[in-house]
Amino acid sequence: MSILVDRDTKVIVQGFTGKEGTFHAEQCLNYGTLIVGGVTPNKGGQTHLGKPVFNTVKEAIAATNATVSMIFVPPAFVGDAVMEAADAGIELAVIITEGAPVKDMQSAKAYAVKHNMKTIGPNCPGIITAEECKIGIMPGMVFKKGNVGLISKSGTLTYEGANQVCNEGFGISTAVGIGGDPIIGLSYKQLLAMFEEDPQTKAIVMIGEIGGDLEIQAAKYIKENITKPVVAFIAGQTAPKGKRMGHAGAIISGGAGTAKEKMDALKEAGAEVVVSPADIGKAIAKILGS
């Protein structure tokens, strides 16, 4: 078991034939992901990486029964691509592209919700169910199969956290990089609920950062609904106010969204909060080792 995706998940790639789409789709295929085709307008009928190319998502679904789309289109076309996927009946869109305008994501997300399509990202590493299915740009070899679920806004901290968990002799069920933009798809709350239900997952690592209040909402949810142990880290304890730290959403504005308030809320909710990301692996070992 795992959450959202596994070895039988049929995946198409929007922006399949572009440079990034090609490179990462090939990496995913090598990992074992069941990529059944891709979409690039005006390239329908061609074959790319041994898979069929379609002009539209509708055609791709009709021919392949794909349920998940991995989106690599350029930033200005992300909103359009997400809405096309939702309209065509895709169940989960994983949006890798960085730099999509916030206004486009507002309408795309609202449309996705209306069509019951889940989204991950944008500006994220994607989702991986260890040793089964990788939909994204993460280095697959870091993720050994195991029983720790991982949710993170940051790409490299996802790898760092997973690496530590695996080095301690444990492994990952599913890891989801949710992205650090102001508007994102699936967030901690929904993913925590899925990990709570997943029999394979025995503990959850949650990595957050400054800005917004998703981590605060997550803390409330953990307190009321999550019985599995949670290890949490919040990046940006030393970040200055009012400065954007790389991610579009990583900014302490008007004194709100600090690491401290998030850490306090998570502690209060019963999570094991580590001060340094270097302690994520050890914290998991302490919980699962006994």
Add this chain to the structure above:
Amino acid sequence: MNIHEYQAKQIFAKYNVPTPRGIVANTPDQAAANAAELGGSVWVVKAQIHAGGRGLGGGVKLAHSIEEVRQLASEILGMNLVTHQTGPQGRRVHKVYIEEGADIKDEFYLGVVLDRAKEMPVIMASTEGGMEIEKVAQETPDKIIKVAVDPTIGFQGFHGRELVYGLGITDPAQQKKFINFASKVYTVYMDNDAELIEINPLIKTGSGDFLALDGKMSFDDSALGRHPEIEDMRDISEEDPDEREASQYGLSYVSLDGEIGCMVNGAGLAMGTMDTINYMGGTPANFLDVGGKANAQTVAKGFEIILKNSNVKAIFVNIFGGIVRCDRIANGILEATTMVDVHVPVIVRLDGTNANEASEILANAKIKNVIVANDLADGAAKAVAAAKGE
């Protein structure tokens, strides 16, 4: 991206959002000429910097004669204006805005910003105009009316009614004027991919008109591609030169006041690295995300920018190599040390794909100043020790 007040008002004017008339000036003479052109008997001389709180800092002054406009402009131009938003170092003033005086009866606050929880823009309004709105939000949050507008339906009548009833505007003619004003400001926000609009104060004049006495706008950087006219408003003298140089090389940089320079791939890990240094008793000198393609050029540029800061006593390079293999990054770091004279200890931690090969490459190169670390904790500890001269 931020713009100046006078530029925000140019955008307002395009949408018929009423503002007092004004003209920007670069010199005292220009300021005096602008005042003459505007006419009247009272003018406001306003420092143009990308920060709020200018009035309290002495950057906004009232003048009663053309000569006084010239005098005040010569005082304000070139001054180092310190406000609660500039930090203690302040900002140099390069431009002043000369505006006709306004007859202020009431002061309001009006803002539009993204509500991240609701995932839609929220209009904020308050009767506490002219105050620091963060303070109002903290001390008397009930004095701020918040109306979220779903962009799929846009600004409707009920949004406007919520605003005016919330503000206690009861006269029907006044209500209509205010709703019209707010609706136009919402359109400015949506049309231009704004990230923030703040009008503080929005005033009611003696004759019952609403005017944007101030204007602050910032924009979604990701959307600037479709707004070249806004991109043209960029004032690079307002940006940190190091942050700007870094961004031209695809690096994301923020300077801090500590001693340990950080070079990291990924924003989250970069913040996590700063936090770990702090946790171990050191102080980070900067945030620097080299992005997904750490190679010799980007690493060399990173060293260059970090070393401009004379407080830096050690550099911690923390890279989690994923798709980019660590052995290639190690070679890039070696090459970078030949391109830039790195005179402080450099602690290098490479993890991920081909990490062992990378450690060997670095160890065999035997470069003076380069210290190899095994993991994040080890690297941070070594960097803290090196910065202390241990």
